[in-house]
């Protein structure tokens with residue numbers, strides 16, 4: 620299952636994703652001639668930063684949302700291209716020195732299959748570097764959206780709903796990674812809990828991307844009310860004394876070498 624996102628709204632609502640991604644990029648040690656794959660490149664801003672670091676190499680950003688790829692194209696240049704592609708359909712062989720992904724692979728449910736494809740995509744000595752959501756992430760939003768899904772007005776839309784994310788613990792993820800012959804494996808957690816400066820900023824994040832999988836299931840006539848219920852409850856339950864709004868953001872980091 621893939622989703623269509625509002626890329627222009629995401630560009631404005633993704634300050635904290637960009638902050639994590641920029642830190643990840645700043646910690647990479649690159650020669651400058653690598654070929655890099657960015658899984659779930661979104662609006663392409665971080666992908667463009669990667670391309671700056673490999674003037675003699677190249678970067679390919681892939682994403683399953685056509686709106687995201689459309690917006691990302693503005694960064695396209697000689698060593699940077701974008702492709703509309705579902706990560707689940709990855710089919711590269713011995714092509715990349717780095718498979719990078721920021722704030723994306725929690726949307727992929729089967730990580731055995733994902734890592735098999737990533738392994739195949741990498742050249743020998745190539746590196747995987749992921750940062751994605753882990754256990755404990757978005758605890759307020761998840762509790763509230765689950766309450767909304769159970770309300771009599773909306774329950775009918777979710778009878779065969781498949782929860783869209785995989786957010787493991789470090790131990791669970793390390794067990795998966797260690798099934799592959801990667802070297803130098805490191806899997807670690809990161810607490811990136813966040814205080815949104817105001818309710819509008821939090822609301823933008825709720826709308827893009829968090830509510831997208833839920834609103835997709837609901838009839839047009841009920842969407843606004845479902846959205847309003849979740850947004851209102853989030854505002855009430857996460858408001859702090861200083862008028863900031865708190866949410867848990869728990870990350871899994873992965874480094875491994877082929």
Ligand SMILES: C[S@@+](CC[C@H](N)C(=O)[O-])C[C@H]1O[C@@H](n2cnc3c(N)ncnc32)[C@H](O)[C@@H]1O
Nearest residue numbers: 636659660661682683684705706721722723726
């Ligand atoms: C939170 S955004 C992160 C974008 C970018 N990496 C960043 O840090 O700003 C997650 C991205 O993953 C993409 N995505 C989710 N599932 C995907 C899949 N199965 N295949 C490709 N892209 C996917 C979404 O379309 C979205 O652009």
